[in-house]
Amino acid sequence: xxxxxxxxxxxxxxxxxxxxxxxxxxxxxxxxxxxxxxxxxxxxxxxxxxxxxxxxxxxxxxxxxxxxxxxxxxxxxxxxxxxxxxxxxxxxxxxxxxxxxxxxxxxxxxxxxxxxxxxxxxxxxxxxxxxxxxxxxxxxxxxxxxxxxxxxxxxxxxxxxxxxxxxxxxxxxxxxxxxxxxxxxxxxxxxxxxxxxxxxxxxxxxxxxxxxxxxxxxxxxxxxxxxxxxxxxxxxxxxxxxxxxxxxxxxxxxxxxxxxxxxxxxxxxxxxxxxxxxxxxxxxxxxxxxxxxxxxxxxxxxxxxxxxxxxxxxxxxxxxxxxxxxxxxxxxxxxxxxxxxxxxxxxxxxxxxxxxxxxxxxxxxxxxxxxxxxxxxxxxxxxxxxxxxxxxxxxxxxxxxxxxxxxxxxxxxxxxxxxxxxxxxxxxxxxxxxxxxxxxxxxxxxxxxxxxxxxxxxxxxxxxxxxxxxxxxxxxxxxxxxxxxxxxxxxxxxxxxxxxxxxxxxxxxxxxxxxxxxxxxxxxxxxxxxxxxxxxxxxxxxxxxxxxxxxxxxxxxxxxxxxxxxxxxxxxxxxxxxxxxxxxxxxxxxxxxxxxxxxxxxxxxxxxxxxxxxxxxxx
Numbered sequence: 001x002x003x004x005x006x007x008x009x010x011x012x013x014x015x016x017x018x019x020x021x022x023x024x025x026x027x028x029x030x031x032x033x034x035x036x037x038x039x040x041x042x043x044x045x046x047x048x049x050x051x052x053x054x055x056x057x058x059x060x061x062x063x064x065x066x067x068x069x070x071x072x073x074x075x076x077x078x079x080x081x082x083x084x085x086x087x088x089x090x091x092x093x094x095x096x097x098x099x100x101x102x103x104x105x106x107x108x109x110x111x112x113x114x115x116x117x118x119x120x121x122x123x124x125x126x127x128x129x130x131x132x133x134x135x136x137x138x139x140x141x142x143x144x145x146x147x148x149x150x151x152x153x154x155x156x157x158x159x160x161x162x163x164x165x166x167x168x169x170x171x172x173x174x175x176x177x178x179x180x181x182x183x184x185x186x187x188x189x190x191x192x193x194x195x196x197x198x199x200x201x202x203x204x205x206x207x208x209x210x211x212x213x214x215x216x217x218x219x220x221x222x223x224x225x226x227x228x229x230x231x232x233x234x235x236x237x238x239x240x241x242x243x244x245x246x247x248x249x250x251x252x253x254x255x256x257x258x259x260x261x262x263x264x265x266x267x268x269x270x271x272x273x274x275x276x277x278x279x280x281x282x283x284x285x286x287x288x289x290x291x292x293x294x295x296x297x298x299x300x301x302x303x304x305x306x307x308x309x310x311x312x313x314x315x316x317x318x319x320x321x322x323x324x325x326x327x328x329x330x331x332x333x334x335x336x337x338x339x340x341x342x343x344x345x346x347x348x349x350x351x352x353x354x355x356x357x358x359x360x361x362x363x364x365x366x367x368x369x370x371x372x373x374x375x376x377x378x379x380x381x382x383x384x385x386x387x388x389x390x391x392x393x394x395x396x397x398x399x400x401x402x403x404x405x406x407x408x409x410x411x412x413x414x415x416x417x418x419x420x421x422x423x424x425x426x427x428x429x430x431x432x433x434x435x436x437x438x439x440x441x442x443x444x445x446x447x448x449x450x451x452x453x454x455x456x457x458x459x460x461x462x463x464x465x466x467x468x469x470x471x472x473x474x475x476x477x478x479x480x481x482x483x484x485x486x487x488x489x490x491x492x493x494x495x496x497x498x499x500x501x502x503x504x505x506x507x508x509x510x511x512x513x514x515x516x517x518x519x520x521x522x523x524x525x526x527x528x529x530x531x532x533x534x535x536x537x538x539x540x541x542x543x544x545x546x547x548x549x550x551x552x553x554x555x556x557x558x559x560x561x562x563x564x565x566x567x568x569x570x571x572x573x574x575x576x577x578x579x580x581x582x583x584x585x586x587x588x589x590x591x592x593x594x595x596x597x598x599x600x601x602x603x604x605x606x607x608x609x610x611x612x613x614x615x616x617x618x619x
Contacts, residue, residue, distance in 0.1 A: 003044070003339045004028070006259055006577040007561035010064065010073050012109070013242035014090035015102025018255035019109055020044060020581070021088050023062050023562075025075060026053035032153070032188035033107050035245060035252045035322055036272040038131045040155065040188065045258060045345055046336040050129030052186065054111055056084045057121045057173070066235070066563055069223075070215035071242050072208070073563070082118025082178070086111065091185075091207045097217040102246030108199075110208050112183040115176035122176055124184070127169040128155050132333050132347070136168040144198030146170060149191070158185040158198040183208070225288055227598030229590075232557060233288065235564045236587035240282050243584050249297035250274040250322040251282045254568070254580035260342035261526040261569055261579050268342050270349050271580040273328055275319045276302070277403065278584055280362035284369050285591040299367065303384040310387035315395070316363075318356045319349065328352035355400040355410065360392035361419025364426035365485065371433060386436045389427035393446040396420035397453075402469075403478050404515055412470040414458040415478035421450040422485040454487070459494060465501035466494065474518040475506045477532035480539040484592075490542030499539050503548075508572040511555045527569030527578040530556055534589025541593070541600040549597050557590060566590065 009020040009028070017037070020029035028043040028051050041050040056077045064075040072089040088111050093104030113122055126146075128137055130153040137150025146163060148155040160182060163172040174182060183204030187196045199207070218241065223234045244251045257270035283298060305324035306316060317326060329352070332344035367385055396417055399410035424447040431440040457470040458479075468476035479498050483490035490499075506514050512528035513536050533556040540549035559577060560566050566586035568579025 003047070006339075006567050006579075006581050007565075009044075009561075009565075009581065010066075010088075010563045011071065011239065011242060011255065011565060011582055012073060012088055012090045013071055013255070014092055014105035014107075015242065015244055015246040016105050016107070017090065018242070019088075019090060020256070021073060021075075023064060023075070024053065024059075025055035025077070025086055026051050027088075027109065029256060030109065031255070031272070033190075035243075035255055038153075039133070040128050040130050040153065042129065042133050042336070044256065045339055046133055048129075049133030049336060050127055052109075052124075052126050052128070054086060054113060054122065054124045054184065056082075057123050059084075064563060066238075067212060068216075069219035069234075069238075070212050071238055072212050072215060076116075079118075079120050082120035082176070083116040084120055084122060084176070085114045085116050087114075087208060089208055089211045092211045092214040094207070094210050096210075096214045098221050099218075101214055101218045101241070102244070105246075106207075107188050108207065109186045110183065110204055110211070111185070112181060112204060112208055113176070114181040115178050117178050119175070119177050122174045122182075123171070124159070124163075124174070125169065125171050126157055126163075128153075129168070130155075132345075133336060139165045139168060139170055141165065142198065144200065147195065152191050154189050154191055154193075154195055156187045156189075156196050156198060158183075158187075158200075158204065160201055181205075222286075225595070227594060228601070229553075229557070229594045232560070232564060233591050233594050236590050237286060237288075239565065239582055239587050240286055240584060240591075243282075243582075245274075245322040248323060249301040250320070250324075251279040251298070251584065252322060253278045253585065254583050256580045257347060258342065258345040259339055259567070259578070259580045262342075263340050263571070263578070264342055265525075266342075266344065267526055268338065268344065268346055269351075269580070270330070270346050271583075272322075273319050273349060273352075274322055276316065276359040277318065277356070277362045278588075280359075280366040281588050282584055283366040285588040287369050288591050288595045299381045299385070300378055302363070303378070303381040306384065310384070310391055315355050315357075316359055316388060316391060317352065318354060318359050319352050326352075351401075351405040354405060355398075356402065356405070357392070357395055357398065357400045357416040358403050358413075358419035360388045361422035361426070361485070363388055364392075364423045364430070368426040368430055371430060382434050385430070386427070386434050386439070389423055389436075389439075389443060392420040392423035392427075393443060396446070396450050412457075413476075413478075414454060414466060414469055415476070415481065417450055417454050417458070417470075418478075418482060418485065418487060421447055421454065421487060424450070425486065451487070463501065465498040468516055468518060472518075474516060475502055476516045476518075477502055477506060477513050477529065477535060478515075480532070480535040483539055483542045484535070484596075490539060491544055495539075496543055499536070499543055499545075503536060503540075503552075510570075510572070510575070511552065512559075512570055512572070527571050529569055530559065530566055530583070530586040531568075531589040534586070534593040537593040538589075538596040541596040544600065544604075546597065546600055546604065549593075549600070553593050553597060556593075 043051040091108040137148040254271035258268040261267035330348040330350035402413035513532040537552035567577035568583040
């Protein structure tokens, strides 16, 4: 069996871990009990590495959606004789509502099939393969289901009928008639913990209904955006919430590892960790798409995760484990074939100890945007933000690896300088709130030094644009952030020239934007980057080019799959989604670009209305 397209999958989450479910009703990816734990099912990366499928025999058509205002998936299978409705969810804790979403998730994946009409035969196959497919557990029947034991994992599967076990795989076929409903639940625990009991049908149904209610309560109090592309913005906000690890406030870049940036290539990375950059930008996006009341939790977690680093004169580490772990050393899983033969499959991420100076800017940018929510910050968190500003001021002249984590020698990347400028710009406005008013003058002086360096050394006459690094002629989409962070107005002639250069020379034939085209020290090419395409739309809006901004935005969102999820990249050849999935960065870009276009259109409408009023009075 060939690996399914990345777009074939839908995300389930309990704000602790995640599963990916195919259009055919197969759970092909599940890590338990955390996003970054070993997988229980990983057929996503190797056809024999575990899955849990439920589907009718001989389904003729399939359609699916998320139930409104939730991350609960509904799949409709139609056969020649009947129709099956399959509802899938990662269970939330009973009674969890609003801000408490994910606090007490039971670690359960619940699935409920209902025959809506006619008759049909449903097939279920359960093939757990813990530790990324290494372990073939022993399966044994128990009252109300079966239990799987192997390695450090114990899995309890609840179902209402006896099931045939063939070593490490279990199968059953069920005849269903109109109105009949059957529920399943899978729970995980470690081998040294008390083994959970099976759930009966009433418990499964109650958990599913309560999970639907939990997501809807979160959406009701968090999502107020009413601008263009409202549904996509709200859905992206829920996706970002689904990528959060509620116990700490950490936010993963994506719930998967090693989905490639080019098919068959080596650009395969583990994204199940918290990048300071991505998490900070997620908080900024949630300010638009949802209430950001979780901001205080994130900043408190971040202050604890990096405790002592900045005080000891060290760089701020760019990424952490979702529990605050520092060492994310990378290793390859040689036994896995990889998605469509894309190897190596990696666990951990070798970029964890890179120097990336831009992180100070994104962190303080989130703090400024969410300033009204930061009044309750602990002194340690306020001290941490001050130290981040001081680090940006002290280190902005130094080379680094840049936002794209280029695995070559350090350089003077323009984006890194820009975000050090942004860090100080934000710190100055927050100085009183952070108890650092006495530092504002020094920060202001350094901010101006950085500005002059960028204007003088970041511009290339040959390229006619701001470029990737000082002294370079290579274009880089990250230069689009200059108007977004307020360094230059969008309609500044140099900025317009940069926007046009990227739109003309850093895009594919579909109008999607590459991060860069310069050699980066890795073999092979990569796809176009959806975040960068949304950046282009946002920058065009800030430049007053609203029709172009809308067209760019529409080109990007056209690559969302049937349930509104975006990967990291798009294959420039065939238009397939590439990279880890779903990708927080892409949904962040969608939200921020929609907001920028909405604000620009509102401003234009106000200007026209005001001008019309003046004309009317003059007459």
